[in-house]
Amino acid sequence: MPISFEITKNTRIAQAHYHELAQQQMRPLSRKYDDREHELPVEWIDWFWKHGRGGPKNPDFEGPGDGFVQVCVQAEELCWGDAGLYLRMPTAALGGSAVAAAGTPAQRERFLAPFRGDGPPVWGAMAITEAQAGSDSAAIQTTAQRDGDDYVLNGTKIFCTSGESAALHEGGFVVVWATVDKSAGRGGIKAFVVPAKTPGMRLVGVEKKLGIRASDTATLSFENCRVPAANLLGSAEVKKAGAGKGAGDKGFKGAMATFDASRPIVAAMAVGVGRASLDFLREELTRLGVRVRYDVPASALGAVERDVMDMEAELQAARLLTWRAAAMMSRGRPNNLEASMAKAKAGLVVTRITQKAVELLGPAGYSKKLLVEKWMRDAKINDIYEGTQQINQLIVARRILDYSSSLLR
Amino acid sequence: MIDFDPSEEQQLIAETVKQFAQNEVRPRARDCDEAGKLPAELLQEAHALGLVANAIDERFGGGGARSAVTGALVAEELGWGDLAIALAILSPSLEALPISDLGSDEQKQRWLPALTGQRFRPGSLALTEPHYGADPLRPETRARREGGGYVLDGHKCLVPWIEGGDGCLVSAACDGEARLFRVSRSQAGITATPERYMGIQALPTAELVLSGVQVAEADTLPLAGDALPRLIQRGRVAQGAMAIGVARAAYEIAREYAKERQAFGAPIATKQAIAFKLADMAIEIDAARLLVWEAAWRIDEGLDAQREATLAYRQASRIALEVSDGAVQVLGGHGYTREYLPELCLRNARGFTCFEALSLV
Numbered sequence: 001m002p003i004s005f006e007i008t009k010n011t012r013i014a015q016a017h018y019h020e021l022a023q024q025q026m027r028p029l030s031r032k033y034d035d036r037e038h039e040l041p042v043e044w045i046d047w048f049w050k051h052g053r054g055g056p057k058n059p060d061f062e063g064p065g066d067g068f069v070q071v072c073v074q075a076e077e078l079c080w081g082d083a084g085l086y087l088r089m090p091t092a093a094l095g096g097s098a099v100a101a102a103g104t105p106a107q108r109e110r111f112l113a114p115f116r117g118d119g120p121p122v123w124g125a126m127a128i129t130e131a132q133a134g135s136d137s138a139a140i141q142t143t144a145q146r147d148g149d150d151y152v153l154n155g156t157k158i159f160c161t162s163g164e165s166a167a168l169h170e171g172g173f174v175v176v177w178a179t180v181d182k183s184a185g186r187g188g189i190k191a192f193v194v195p196a197k198t199p200g201m202r203l204v205g206v207e208k209k210l211g212i213r214a215s216d217t218a219t220l221s222f223e224n225c226r227v228p229a230a231n232l233l234g235s236a237e238v239k240k241a242g243a244g245k246g247a248g249d250k251g252f253k254g255a256m257a258t259f260d261a262s263r264p265i266v267a268a269m270a271v272g273v274g275r276a277s278l279d280f281l282r283e284e285l286t287r288l289g290v291r292v293r294y295d296v297p298a299s300a301l302g303a304v305e306r307d308v309m310d311m312e313a314e315l316q317a318a319r320l321l322t323w324r325a326a327a328m329m330s331r332g333r334p335n336n337l338e339a340s341m342a343k344a345k346a347g348l349v350v351t352r353i354t355q356k357a358v359e360l361l362g363p364a365g366y367s368k369k370l371l372v373e374k375w376m377r378d379a380k381i382n383d384i385y386e387g388t389q390q391i392n393q394l395i396v397a398r399r400i401l402d403y404s405s406s407l408l409r
Numbered sequence: 410m411i412d413f414d415p416s417e418e419q420q421l422i423a424e425t426v427k428q429f430a431q432n433e434v435r436p437r438a439r440d441c442d443e444a445g446k447l448p449a450e451l452l453q454e455a456h457a458l459g460l461v462a463n464a465i466d467e468r469f470g471g472g473g474a475r476s477a478v479t480g481a482l483v484a485e486e487l488g489w490g491d492l493a494i495a496l497a498i499l500s501p502s503l504e505a506l507p508i509s510d511l512g513s514d515e516q517k518q519r520w521l522p523a524l525t526g527q528r529f530r531p532g533s534l535a536l537t538e539p540h541y542g543a544d545p546l547r548p549e550t551r552a553r554r555e556g557g558g559y560v561l562d563g564h565k566c567l568v569p570w571i572e573g574g575d576g577c578l579v580s581a582a583c584d585g586e587a588r589l590f591r592v593s594r595s596q597a598g599i600t601a602t603p604e605r606y607m608g609i610q611a612l613p614t615a616e617l618v619l620s621g622v623q624v625a626e627a628d629t630l631p632l633a634g635d636a637l638p639r640l641i642q643r644g645r646v647a648q649g650a651m652a653i654g655v656a657r658a659a660y661e662i663a664r665e666y667a668k669e670r671q672a673f674g675a676p677i678a679t680k681q682a683i684a685f686k687l688a689d690m691a692i693e694i695d696a697a698r699l700l701v702w703e704a705a706w707r708i709d710e711g712l713d714a715q716r717e718a719t720l721a722y723r724q725a726s727r728i729a730l731e732v733s734d735g736a737v738q739v740l741g742g743h744g745y746t747r748e749y750l751p752e753l754c755l756r757n758a759r760g761f762t763c764f765e766a767l768s769l770v
Binding site: 002003004005006007008066069294295296297298299300309310312313314316317318320321323324327338341344345390393394396397398400401403407408 | 411546692
């Protein structure tokens, strides 16, 4: 196949579908659940659970034809609607990705079936971050001790997206990353599926945040929290540090592989928020009679035109890097470098674009009457979660320099 | 379906050009810049690769494989080798492509074979004007009808004026509509003064004063409708791709230098201050390349590319400058010397904001 920038008909159908959904179901609730942080956005959740899970009803729609590019397009549209509500959707989310990537067919069936079922809404979540282990996931302190047919988890996880919903609503689960052997370093880190309401898992609290306030970000503690050994994702074998690369080390690598898959999606989410802001800005400028001209010499351009052109170029650049990383995923190619490039670029670009939109719109942009200020607050998280700007720069740097993580720290 | 992989044929062409750029162009970049001279034998050798002819209709001696995407791949590799030499190598297309797109069969028969034949024949296109606020879409150079032909009066600059060329396409407005006029370089009324620029020093360019230059009706090309904007879009894609090439050249040198250069007992690339700068360069280069490719793809698909070509070119020229500057910085004092290439990349990159259709795809 030659170079092409044309999304398939299938993806266009998905794009139109999710755009309409975003506009009709999410936008009207944006301000409400930004104001009412920590309140469950019930209208959205009920609607999504009843009508939103099926995808486009269009008879021409054939499911995920464009693979990950289509997933990215979908994420972009929904986050154009509202990034906080997107994160709060009752889905298996990152926990689901971990189960799908590292779980056995039996585990996938067991843990993911409720997300397709007719019961009440359920959530999945992923718990990696700890107070002293953020980007440095290998420093995880939460322990998992084997006891007969069970593992016993002890520790505290923070910044767990949808952690509250996943831990408290029957049928959901939290994928918890813990070490079975601290002396083994990364090789000792394993992932465990902890079903909702498992005794010993406790919601400690939820964060008050700059943005994405409709999304709950939980602190979960695990005190002698017992899960069956069958809930371990991947191999139980512990590879000692320095034992070399190879199979068996599905724990830490599994977590990292999840990031390669999730980073393009987070980048797409970022692009969605940035586009919300830029679309609105352009509509306002059109209303005010400010036209962006692409056919005049640079010397004739006004400052606002220049700003808008740069915002457009940067946003499209981020989107294309994202689609590239996604297209590589779809073809089963390693995309660690490209995923980090996309995430680094998108996170930074949308932070700048949304800030610029507030600036250009003046007091109106700063006002809570509009959503522009909210998009600026929402956008910032994209430069932080799923690997901060700096972590992604570090990954890119190691790749382009061909340096190991011990050589470039 | 979204796809970022060039076709097999495109990969083959890009790989061939890459080898040529590496083995033949790059080793001459510094000397040519210092001497302010093009390597004549090399231009002939490059011409033999058929890069210009490939895009021309088979009926007029070409390969019949016109593609802006392929053109962008070629332009990036050559630009990576050296910008001035790249512009010279591809200069026949400055005439060949507009003639191919806009000319009558008679004109194509008359002009194309010389440009696409065995011998390298430099081409020239005069769009840029020297006054402040000059707009390539609205030339101030005038053509008035006289007798059965036209008379041109005006002023152009940054016109490639390579030894051995005999023609030049000049844009001028006639009754409010732009046209291209093919003039002969030695024609009465044309005064060509050699120019000197901060960069692309190996490429001879001229400032032209046109005073009562007579052109026959048969030597003009119409630019009706969106022909001129499309010509300029093709220029922006070609130059954008070259800008990526320049940026990539500077970035790669900085990256290798940073891995060699020791400070405090370790290569400076092991310091985040340097490593992150290199990472940002790599990200920006890839991002801008995708924008250029998208604009090229739109041109090939016959879609409007005004916005995309303009944005891609703005982005590519900006990052070429930033990355070249960053590379000079990574090399420190060495970066400022003419012993290393980043300073040449920086001088070349600065020009992109004033280049217009110095190359076409």
